[in-house]
Amino acid sequence: xxxxxxxxxxxxxxxxAYHIKELRPNDRILVIDKLKGPGQGNTAKSAAMxxxxxxxxxxxxxxxxxxxFYEYVEKKLGYDLGMRWTGYLFLITEEEYxxxxxxxxxxxxxxxxxxxxxxxxxxxxxxxxxxxxQDEEAQMMGLVDIDYGLFIPRAGCIDVDSLVKxxxxxxxxxxxxxxxGVEAKELIVEPKEPLExxxxxxxxxxxxxxxxxxxxxxxxxxxxxxxTGAWTPLLLDKIGIDCHIKAKKRQIFSIKADKxxxxxLLYTKGFNPENCMPFLILPKPKIWIxxxxxxxxxxxxxxxxxxxxxxxxxxxxxxxxxxxxGLYPVIIKYLPQFKDARPYSSWAGLYAINTIDEQPIIFExxxxxxxxxxxxxxxxxxxxxxxxxxALYAGMEYAELSGGERIKTTTxxxxxRETEPERFVL
Amino acid sequence: xxxxxxxxxxxxxxxxAYHIKELRPNDRILVIDKLKGPGQGNTAKSAAMxxxxxxxxxxxxxxxxxxxFYEYVEKKLGYDLGMRWTGYLFLITEEEYxxxxxxxxxxxxxxxxxxxxxxxxxxxxxxxxxxxxQDEEAQMMGLVDIDYGLFIPRAGCIDVDSLVKxxxxxxxxxxxxxxxGVEAKELIVEPKEPLExxxxxxxxxxxxxxxxxxxxxxxxxxxxxxxTGAWTPLLLDKIGIDCHIKAKKRQIFSIKADKxxxxxLLYTKGFNPENCMPFLILPKPKIWIxxxxxxxxxxxxxxxxxxxxxxxxxxxxxxxxxxxxGLYPVIIKYLPQFKDARPYSSWAGLYAINTIDEQPIIFExxxxxxxxxxxxxxxxxxxxxxxxxxALYAGMEYAELSGGERIKTTTxxxxxRETEPERFVL
Numbered sequence: 001x002x003x004x005x006x007x008x009x010x011x012x013x014x015x016x017a018y019h020i021k022e023l024r025p026n027d028r029i030l031v032i033d034k035l036k037g038p039g040q041g042n043t044a045k046s047a048a049m050x051x052x053x054x055x056x057x058x059x060x061x062x063x064x065x066x067x068x069f070y071e072y073v074e075k076k077l078g079y080d081l082g083m084r085w086t087g088y089l090f091l092i093t094e095e096e097y098x099x100x101x102x103x104x105x106x107x108x109x110x111x112x113x114x115x116x117x118x119x120x121x122x123x124x125x126x127x128x129x130x131x132x133x134q135d136e137e138a139q140m141m142g143l144v145d146i147d148y149g150l151f152i153p154r155a156g157c158i159d160v161d162s163l164v165k166x167x168x169x170x171x172x173x174x175x176x177x178x179x180x181g182v183e184a185k186e187l188i189v190e191p192k193e194p195l196e197x198x199x200x201x202x203x204x205x206x207x208x209x210x211x212x213x214x215x216x217x218x219x220x221x222x223x224x225x226x227x228t229g230a231w232t233p234l235l236l237d238k239i240g241i242d243c244h245i246k247a248k249k250r251q252i253f254s255i256k257a258d259k260x261x262x263x264x265l266l267y268t269k270g271f272n273p274e275n276c277m278p279f280l281i282l283p284k285p286k287i288w289i290x291x292x293x294x295x296x297x298x299x300x301x302x303x304x305x306x307x308x309x310x311x312x313x314x315x316x317x318x319x320x321x322x323x324x325x326g327l328y329p330v331i332i333k334y335l336p337q338f339k340d341a342r343p344y345s346s347w348a349g350l351y352a353i354n355t356i357d358e359q360p361i362i363f364e365x366x367x368x369x370x371x372x373x374x375x376x377x378x379x380x381x382x383x384x385x386x387x388x389x390x391a392l393y394a395g396m397e398y399a400e401l402s403g404g405e406r407i408k409t410t411t412x413x414x415x416x417r418e419t420e421p422e423r424f425v426l
Numbered sequence: 427x428x429x430x431x432x433x434x435x436x437x438x439x440x441x442x443a444y445h446i447k448e449l450r451p452n453d454r455i456l457v458i459d460k461l462k463g464p465g466q467g468n469t470a471k472s473a474a475m476x477x478x479x480x481x482x483x484x485x486x487x488x489x490x491x492x493x494x495f496y497e498y499v500e501k502k503l504g505y506d507l508g509m510r511w512t513g514y515l516f517l518i519t520e521e522e523y524x525x526x527x528x529x530x531x532x533x534x535x536x537x538x539x540x541x542x543x544x545x546x547x548x549x550x551x552x553x554x555x556x557x558x559x560q561d562e563e564a565q566m567m568g569l570v571d572i573d574y575g576l577f578i579p580r581a582g583c584i585d586v587d588s589l590v591k592x593x594x595x596x597x598x599x600x601x602x603x604x605x606x607g608v609e610a611k612e613l614i615v616e617p618k619e620p621l622e623x624x625x626x627x628x629x630x631x632x633x634x635x636x637x638x639x640x641x642x643x644x645x646x647x648x649x650x651x652x653x654t655g656a657w658t659p660l661l662l663d664k665i666g667i668d669c670h671i672k673a674k675k676r677q678i679f680s681i682k683a684d685k686x687x688x689x690x691l692l693y694t695k696g697f698n699p700e701n702c703m704p705f706l707i708l709p710k711p712k713i714w715i716x717x718x719x720x721x722x723x724x725x726x727x728x729x730x731x732x733x734x735x736x737x738x739x740x741x742x743x744x745x746x747x748x749x750x751x752g753l754y755p756v757i758i759k760y761l762p763q764f765k766d767a768r769p770y771s772s773w774a775g776l777y778a779i780n781t782i783d784e785q786p787i788i789f790e791x792x793x794x795x796x797x798x799x800x801x802x803x804x805x806x807x808x809x810x811x812x813x814x815x816x817a818l819y820a821g822m823e824y825a826e827l828s829g830g831e832r833i834k835t836t837t838x839x840x841x842x843r844e845t846e847p848e849r850f851v852l
Contacts, residue, residue, distance in 0.1 A: 306792050308666045
């Protein structure tokens with residue numbers, strides 16, 4: 001009998017297991033995952049970017065303390081997590097700048113750093129074509145001129161595989177069992193006092209989740225923890241619990257920076273200590289462009305909304321048409337360096353989007369604890385999310401985040417949710 | 427080209443069509459339904475109870491004005507809707523009564539009527555066994571003693587078929603087309619300026635819903651209105667819009683009142699002008715028991731939650747085990763009259779549960795207007811919901827409800843939702 005079985009060895013499941021062992025070193029914890037190894041699901045598909053720049057107190061706390069923990073892991077525990085402080089550079093319009101000025105001022109007062117570059121500087125340093133509005137095709141596509149660059153230095157990327165490895169190694173040291181190739185088919189619900197009635201529990205019986213039914217048999221535990229990301233609603237719908245999570249496909253296209261113009265872009269100096277281009281975000285649609293230094297490549301993606309379907313799928317595929325007609329025609333208007341660029345690699349994963357406010361979902365009901373719905377920010381918030389889930393598991397009212405700040409364990413629940421809406425939206 | 431195509435001729439689709447024609451008599455409106463006639467889906471499966479007794483301003487307004495409209499339809503328009511003022515009688519514990527006292531006082535101040543009966547009176551008039559706690563089986567089932575009856579006179583039932591007929595006949599008079607046997611397979615999304623690109627619209631294109639793809643071909647309309655109840659997420663998920671609605675099966679079991687003891691219960695005098703038993707709600711689990719006078723029967727049901735699954739299905743079936751092990755053993759403890767009673771008829775439908783607050787969802791986005799999620803209160807709130815949806819369709823800021831009271835058309839939207847939580851919860 002396990003104290004807890006954690007379903008899902010993605011980044012949230014691993015972080016949760018890690019922090020449970022910090023709080024309850026003697027508890028018997030099992031982590032199961034349907035894939036061949038930890039972190040091979042949507043965790044592995046991530047763009048793996050992070051920023052510590054949010055207006056929402058709750059968003060900021062999760063990201064900031066998690067990033068600080070990863071820095072601690074690198075500096076004090078000696079793990080190389082491949083953190084690179086590339087910065088984020090939002091390419092924005094006059095209108096966007098004006099609209100966000102009040103919230104940016106508030107954020108400055110909170111101690112968050114940013115810098116504004118003018119269009120000329122962007123054109124000069126990154127060879128961005130900031131004026132697209134005269135171009136007939138660009139007009140037809142509704143593209144807008146870039147007036148400013150909003151640069152955020154406390155931001156960058158991390159190597160997800162290394163982060164997964166760190167957690168995995170630490171969990172093995174702490175005697176946490178990780179069983180891969182084990183798929184949770186459904187949650188086991190049992191009455192507290194079983195009477196062997198067909199189809200029990202009935203409404204007059206007290207009942208709760210007591211385990212998971214898997215391809216290798218039933219696994220019982222005092223607590224079942226779902227860190228199942230985009231798959232969560234499949235398990236919870238079956239027992240009538242809404243987790244407010246829906247799955248949406250996200251795609252990444254990787255372009256080799258072998259052409260001289262792309263190489264020049266990738267290794268643009270002056271923005272960050274890595275001497276590379278910052279993570280760029282175009283104005284509209286908000287295509288992002290990431291320096292992927294290890295592969296000498298540039299990654300491209302876009303979190304498209306309407307009419308991109310909500311759909312849980314096991315093996316989501318990137319769509320070449322999406323690159324060719326959705327991304328490429330926009331990118332070359334702003335960054336002619338990409339002319340004729342074609343992906344040498346591409347993949348797709350699923351965001352587990354919490355449709356209430358796109359902040360994580362961490363709650364417990366009927367014996368099951370849910371930690372999911374990070375809505376695409378799972379990597380950058382995993383440590384804090386894991387701490388909160390672990391504290392909730394341990395029955396604590398507050399979780400202590402990296403650096404010592406405390407947060408109520410119900411902050412990201414459904415019934416007592418106290419998230420602060422994000423007002424920095426570009 | 428229609429001004430609006432309304433998908434779903436259930437009660438909400440019909441009421442919406444009716445009120446659109448009141449506001450926009452010249453608009454060309456088509457109502458489609460996948461079944462053979464209007465109101466044959468979950469509308470027909472309803473217990474068809476109503477009450478004008480809610481603490482939430484929004485709940486109350488919807489129910490109260492809708493019921494007033496139905497009374498107007500009966501008295502002024504001369505339709506027999508089969509309204510019967512049976513009243514609701516909540517059988518409650520001391521603890522429940524104490525807990526609800528403050529909210530009941532508030533409701534009394536709002537002009538809402540109720541009456542408290544003591545246990546002796548209930549035992550005497552309805553032959554209810556109010557003391558179950560000495561019974562060993564009842565104890566094992568966790569059943570509690572009944573201390574009071576909370577009676578609500580402004581409540582009863584309506585004949586759903588008659589209500590559907592009323593709307594249908596009025597719609598035909600107003601030249602609204604109703605096409606049955608037409609199933610909406612998916613929503614058509616098109617860019618404002620089509621370029622014939624494979625897979626368009628792309629993220630740089632403005633796009634919206636322009637029609638529905640059906641088994642008889644594409645139907646285009648200036649506005650698509652989804653009154654698709656429990657099926658709504660199937661259509662909206664495909665275009666990445668979350669309506670916060672999940673489907674849950676609800677079952678009704680009908681018992682013939684042919685036995686003397688049941689006949690006596692059914693025709694209990696003293697509670698209402700119908701000279702029949704009131705609609706009863708047991709304390710825990712909250713099984714309800716309805717006088718079905720037309721059939722000389724008594725209906726029984728229970729809106730069970732955990733672990734009843736969320737699932738959209740076309741032909742949900744009642745489960746005899748649910749009656750036999752879930753309802754029957756509880757009922758006979760309180761109402762021994764039901765000893766050996768077996769359903770002569772039973773059926774199941776789907777609630778379209780809005781998992782935010784169980785109040786309706788009425789919003790418009792990307793060219794599609796959604797009116798669903800009444801969470802089991804669709805019949806008793808249909809007129810008001812239809813008025814709000816119609817006003818939203820007509821671009822009005824406020825809807826005028828029956829009786830003249832106005833309410834913001836965004837009150838039940840997702841982004842600008844202003845529902846008041848229900849505090850009268852038994």
